[in-house]
Amino acid sequence: MxxxxxxxxxxxxxxxxxxxxxxxxxxxxxxxxxxxxxxxxxxxxxxxxxxxxxxxxxxxxxxxxxxxxxxxxxxxxxxxxxxxxxxxxxxxxxxxxxxxxxxxxxxxxxxxxxxxxxxxxxxxxxxxxxxxxxxxxDENAGLQGAFRASAHELEERVARELPALQTQVLQLRRREKDYLLRGGEGYVQMVEGILAVLTLSIDASPLGSEERAHLSALVRDYGRNFSALVEQDRLIGxxxxxxxxxxxxxxxxxxxxxxxxxxxxxxxxxxxxxxxxxxxxxxxxxxxxxxxxxxxxxxxxxxxxxxxxxxMVELLDRLTHENPSERVAVPADPRDEIMAMAISVNTLADHKSTFDRWWRDAMREAIALRDAQVAGSEVERDEAAKELREALAGKVETLRVLQGQLSRECARMLEASARLEGRHAGHDQDIQALRRAAETLRELLEVLDVA
Known part of the structure; x- marks a missing residue:
């Protein structure tokens, strides 16, 4: 029925x-x-x-x-x-x-x-x-761009004139990135504390007064831009x-x-x-x-x-709040417009699920790379490498799913070209071109097999 x-x-x-x-x-x-x-x-x-x-x-x-x-x-x-x-x-x-x-x-x-x-x-x-x-x-526009420019200038100037303070600058950048990734007032207080210590260290350095004044001005610019960014995040919240x-x-x-x-x-x-x-x-x-x-x-x-x-209404309502695994059951190749709409809704749910998985794995990858760069011990580097491998494995699995979907679409194209072949005498060349394109796409998928 x-x-x-x-x-x-x-x-x-x-x-x-x-x-x-x-x-x-x-x-x-x-x-x-x-x-x-x-x-x-x-x-x-x-x-x-x-x-x-x-x-x-x-x-x-x-x-x-x-x-x-x-x-x-x-x-x-x-x-x-x-x-x-x-x-x-x-x-x-x-x-x-x-x-x-x-x-x-x-x-x-x-x-x-x-x-x-x-x-x-x-x-x-x-x-x-x-x-x-x-x-x-993006990171190069607005307050983020100004903050990024001041941070890079401070980092380069300290590395050139006061290498002994590079550790403090690295700690400062790490807490800054922790805030940008996770938020939280605790990281803001950490950044402010490190800025205060860094200012005192510059004042006590053997540099000339003009160099110390310039470095202190860079630290103040960094702190001012960071505070503006924090206030903007609070306003957005x-x-x-x-x-x-x-x-x-x-x-x-x-x-x-x-x-x-x-x-x-x-x-x-x-x-x-x-x-x-x-x-x-x-x-x-x-x-x-x-x-x-x-x-x-x-x-x-x-x-x-x-x-x-x-x-479909229930699935769309759930899509606004969660990432459901259920889909609307539809038969193959329906002519019913509502069933065609259900296929589109299922595709939307699949795309959201794929995007969610890819985004989470990408964030895990970015955090793992960051942790690997700032790791202070072999244990931390191993943990970061393990997290990176797990994130990459998740992205590879997502690519496998997408490859399977593309393979199924290629098979459907080949079936459709086989059904049309011989029925439309005036379009034989177009049908052949469609079939060859589907076969080429399938061969490329086999070459690019992520497995």
Whole structure:
């Protein structure tokens, strides 16, 4: 049954459903015209009002999830393209809210509050974007760039003029990097303490007064830039908390709106079913049987369409908070648009899982390399090397998974070219080119086998 349903498009399913219902209800066409007009009015209300409200509510929830997801990705990786994605999702969410406002059964106050909370979230995010741009979207921009330049200048000047203080400078850079990687006020205090000791050591050095003054000025520049960077991180943290609070205010309202829309759909459907049953009681026993058959068929058809959508909504909702391993079950090569959408959702979940694993392994690799460089003993170097090997093994495993996916796609391309070969006489050369490209890609994957 699932296999047959997946081979039908949504329009074909609806067409079959209407065809069956039409055939069934041909036996009761003698019903009064007023009853027919009442039934049509009920269905029109269900689709144009109740259905529209449910559709707009679902669109609002979906856009909110995407908007928050893009904002979270920007906080993890400040890509300059992500703010535009956040604003685009906010615009789409606003459009969905405007569409909901046009439904006459919606409380206007709810719509106004949704719009104001969405704008508040966007304003909070814009403030975070501004703060990040001041800090620097990469290590060479903004406050990060100024801090990095002062750190390198201090390090080079100490190495050239006071080699005896290189150990203190290395300790200073290590605590600085600990703060940049992990955060925490403890590392800030450590940096400030080392800066104080380094200043005293420069004052007590045998250098000339002019050299000591220049080195002390470099230390002050370093401390000032580091303090500015710390303050900017604190500001970003405060703004992020404010944005999260705005999101926490809008999310329950969106969920309540969707729940109300679903409940209204259920109530309206139940009322319509009840009215249909009451009308059917006035008809002959064959009319009753026909009505029951039509209801059962409609429920089955609705279940086949709605269930995958519900599973996709649950998976997308989990994707905003976690990295689930479950996927929506879909048959191979479906023609159903919803099943095709489920494949895209599964692909999105796979991409997020792959990115998460790669990012974690890359961070482990970076920390291990850092620890290996600053290791003071053989034991520490061994531990860093072990951590580095484990991180590289994780990245290799991720590459194996990606290689398997590419191999499967190559096989699908070859199968598709084999099916098309001979069917389209005017495109034989294109089909052959597709097949050769797939074979070449498969051969390259074998050459680049990470195993």
């Amino acid at each position: 699932n296999r047959v349903a997946s081979r039908l498009r949504i329009g074909e399913k609806i067409g079959i459903g209407f065809g069956v219902v039409l055939i069934v209800f041909l036996g009761i066409v003698w019903h009064d015209q007023s009853v027919l007009r009442s039934s049509l009015a009920d269905y029109r209300y269900l689709t144009e009002v109740v259905g529209a409200r449910q559709t707009h509510a679902f669109a609002i929830e979906s856009r909110l999830a995407r908007m928050r997801g893009a904002a979270d990705r920007f906080l993890m990786n400040p890509d300059p393209r992500l703010p535009d994605a956040v604003r685009a999702e906010a615009d789409a969410m606003t459009a969905a809210i405007d569409g909901l406002a046009r439904v006459d059964s919606v409380d206007r106050r709810t719509v106004d509050r949704l719009g104001s909370l969405t704008q508040e979230f966007l304003n909070r995010f814009s403030a975070i974007e501004t703060a990040w741009r001041r800090k620097g979207l 405060e703004l992020t908390e404010a944005m999260n609070q705005a999101a926490e205010r809008v999310t329950p309202l969106v969920e309540d709106t969707l729940a109300e829309a679903n409940a209204l759909m259920e109530r309206s459907s139940a009322e319509l079913a009840k009215t249909s049953v009451e009308r059917a009681r006035l008809a002959l026993s064959i009319a009753i049987a026909a009505t029951l058959f039509g209801v059962i068929f409609a429920m089955l058809l609705t279940y086949r369409i709605v269930r995958p959508v519900r599973l």
